[in-house]
Amino acid sequence: MDTITREVIRASLLAYADEMTKNFWRSSYGVMNYEVRDFAVGFVDPEGRIVVQSRFTHPAFTADLGYVVKDAVAEQDEINPRDVIISNDPDSQGQHLNNVVVILPIYVAQELVAFSCVRAHWQDIGGATVGSTGTKTTDIFQEGLQLKAIKVYDRGVANQEVLKIIRSNSRFPDITLGDFNAQIAACKLGERRLGSLLAKYGVADVMTAIHEGWDMSEKAARAALREIPKGEYIAESFLDNDGVELDRPVKIKVHVKVQNERMIIDFSEIADQTRGPINSGYFGGALNVGRIAFKCLTTPRLPSDEGCFRPLEVVCPKGKMLNARPPAPLGHWSVPFPTILDTIFKALSEAVPHRIPASTRGDARGVGVSGYDPAKRKFFHISPPHMGGHGARPMADGPAPKCAIQQGDEHAVPIELCEIKSPILFESLRLRRDSGGAGKFRGGLGIETVFSMEIDGRLRNMMIRSQCLPWGVHGGKNGATNEAYVIKSEGAEERLPRATDFPLPKGSKVRLKTGGGGGYGNPVQRDEEEVLQDALNGYISLRAAEEDYGVVIDPVRFTIDREATRQKRRTMTEMGAT
């Protein structure tokens, strides 16, 4: 079709998906939706292919809506206009049960043309723990209510019985149903908008534009793959544990095969599915995390559609943690993603050194505090800020502390809001000195925060990467790791384990330190003045300046001792060479 009409149609589709997102986001009830932005919005064709996803979709849901829709459609005897189907089917979706997709069919005359979809994170869907996602579940049934392809509205008529089941299976029924209603409203908005586009241009032209758009995205991805040298690249790392078997590290090993305009991400050697809840299904896990990595490497600026991923094949045998067999627990399905992404990128860091940063801190979460506030007669649950370090870049230092790549535009909750919403008091929120891996370019810093309890509460430590350090690349040093402590008294601190319900009586103090990013290149090659500047800014200590970078700084005048520095750096270079 003509290139102009096609671009007009494609721009419109994306604008509508974005509009749906904003509508849902701003009218949502759960903190996971309005603050964490844990949702995916888009149009899917009747065969389960992604027409387009909104640009504001959480990156952890990179084009993974199609499979759950396809399954939901197959489960239905018939689909009619104004039906509303929901699904959180762990098998086809492969994610925790909190992720519920609302699916609305779009018809032109009698023809089913597409589905308007909004996946959102429901605050609580039953199960063993508040919020449904504990760190210690061992099967999916402990994680809440399963809703496999349920028709909640039949030709526009609500099935009140199903709504009652949902209401009585959530600890926060108002928030949950508030989010559900907002999802339906956004889907209907998508139906209206896409409907008007279809009326204006006709089904055939819109479909042609979609298919040609996929071909174009595919072409762009193939072109990007040509820039990566062919070969098979392997990397390995590990996570602390699965939350249940606490002394068994979880192996993350990936093979990335770059062939002629094709990439295969092979998870055959990743850990088997675990007893604890860090598993995922193939579509939500292996394929999804593979797609996130692939998108970063090939078409970072394009909106996600089916075509972007055509040159990608993801291999993961059944029974692996990213393709777990039911009834595996999936509560923390995406928690391993930062480390898996780091590892995929690490595999490629020799092949395309100018495009791959050093490791991130490898975690997407920090600690959560919850309890019951008798003064307000309300439960509280809060996640203090837990952004952390990103790796040094090939030509620049790591950025300021940020959330994980898969969390995208997620905003940390402000300190003032944390204190308004929950009985905790912050003592500090600071950049964590010396946490960034040393290098010619320094890894980004983590943060260090201290808070205390004004009443009794409980702590959940969700951090999963404290032993495998955020690695440096090309001679760069490792960053500091993720850790949390209870401060017993001045100087006596107890390291907190990965735990769901650690008691925090009134007055307890907690210190959370997030990891830094790895360094890039040999620290001896870092510009002396930049080392001095880092020391002046408090990013590094004088000791680190000397020991890691070989720059000796006068502690009183804060000037570089040139002679001592020359000697120190020479010694370090010689030692490095041997």
Next chain:
Amino acid sequence: MIRIATDVGGTFTDLVAFDEETKHLTATKASTSLDITGGLVESIEKSRVALNSVDFFLHGSTIAINTVIERKGARTALLTTEGFEDVIEIGRGNIPNSFDLLFSTPEPLIAAGLRLGIKERVLYTGDIRRDLDVEDARAKIRRLLDQGIQTIAICLLHSYANPVHEIILEKIIRELDPSCFVSVSSTILRQYREYERSSTAILNAYVGPKVSVYLDGLKSYLAKSGFRGNALLMQSNGGTMSLHVAKGQPCRTMESGPVGGTIGASQLARSMGFENAIAFDMGGTTAKVSTIQKGTVSLTDGYTVGAYGHGFPLQLPVVDILEVGSGGGSIAHVDETGAFKVGPQSAGAVPGPACYRQGNVRPTVTDADLVLGRLNPSYFLGGEIQLGLREAEQAIQSSLAETLGLDLIQAAYGIVKLADTHMAHAVGVMTVERGYDPRDFVMVAYGGAGPCHAVSVARELAIKRIVIPYLPGNFSAFGMLFADVKHEYVLSTVNLLGRIDAQELESAYTDLERQAVAAVQKEGFELKDIVLKRALEMRYEGQEFTLVVPFADRPIDERAKANVKSHFDAAYDIRYGHSFPASAGEVVSLRLEVYGLLPKPEMNSIVLEGGQKTAISRSERKVYFEGRGFTPCPIFRRMNLTEETKIEGPAIIEEPASTTVVHPGDVLTVDKMGNLLIDLTGN
């Protein structure tokens, strides 16, 4: 009474003057010079208005925003609660470009060494947990002053709830050095979210000294020229303020330029009897869309100075303007997928479109307009620039048409169509997305390129009528003539509406009003010219995002509380397509706007510049229209059009600063104010 408005933009300084006695409306344009006042002086001299006869001098300037973007502000220090010195460097932790592995973050405006922790702690209730250590604070401040620091921002945790410690710190600084520029977060805004509030206080400090020098220069120029009237500065919120207030809170002038256009559109729509208007401003680099609902300019809370992800949040009410990368200079190109795209990269004014022949060879929207016959190559900017048709054709042919397999005209038309689509989506975002039907709006189109593209954008949204104001190229300055003095007050107080005592609410508003009235009186207003507008920022219990609803009933009682809840339900329903009247409403903040009303120019008629009431002279050239191809099209000079004019499209109306395209079948008329009205057929 003579009023004069000047709008200093990046490229041009625009002036509009209106003499109420003679009904003369004058406009001039000058190039913005490096020292800024240069362009201003030139524009005033060109206008031949004697400043000693001027009663009101209104002014908008990009000085504040440019200071931030070019990072040429003052060396600033921050005083904050001990333990939270790094908040402004840590930010909110979000990654705007999710899939970009090499994303970067901006350097904070204040380096770590100049961020000092103060020993104190206030709670969100306003209670003091730790008293301010005055001696320690004094020592720290003295050390800063000794280092030569002349600009200090203060932002303490929860100061929105109780500003007492911030006030003490300010006092200490003033005692030690009265000339130091101090920016206190709680006097600018009293809203929670420490990062955004700190950033606002810092931006204010950072631009403060530079804006002060600028305003002093302006003041002495005005004094030297014998000006004895009232000088006012345009604010981002659509109001004005005195130069004196602007010196203390320069961050409020950050978006002062584009806002003038919105005010102008609001005024124009009102005078023509329209309640709802879309202000559509298409310039060289971007197109800007804002709206007027029921006579009120739509505002939003907070925005980013600089690009999202690379700039700094400024948490103040601002006219809600959506900017998209479609301007006359926007570059058309083929992207990595082989798709045809327009913008957001722009050739700007320098080197400008290919047809400017100043070195850019990539095709732009203006090049396409020229190739399609819409622009007159020898009457661009009134003939100041001779456009090169051959250069435009060549740019489109070689970098687009050949790659895409299109002929020249198809490619040129594609550029226009895609740019129009983006702008139509922007208008959609500002109307449809917010629950408003664009068919209920009139579109006011201005800026150099606005009148050329307005019809196709409007048609996309079924808008029925377009107004092309008199002097579309100086419209932002024109709008400033109608602005009132305006300040707003925000007081965070999170509580369920049902739990708030009506009398306490009333007395909280009364306190704010007392402050507000006193401030405006100080700017020279009498009580009869002061208007107060209360509003409440609300949400449903459990939600995060809020809507601001007017709260007019007074004194506040239980019935008033029920009323405001139902207003909120209704606003929510418009915005999101559903509402929850049974759910509890939560108050997030009290809002108060205070206006100092200025006499408006009486513009029921004006003497049009050059308005010879002679027969319409016309020429003709071939212009391309969708579905028709090149069509013979009459060309008119705008200055020849009169109130009796009625033209059926196709037609082109030329004037020095702009070109209006009337599509086939649409009807153009002219009102006595010299505005062009286009009625769209089929809409």
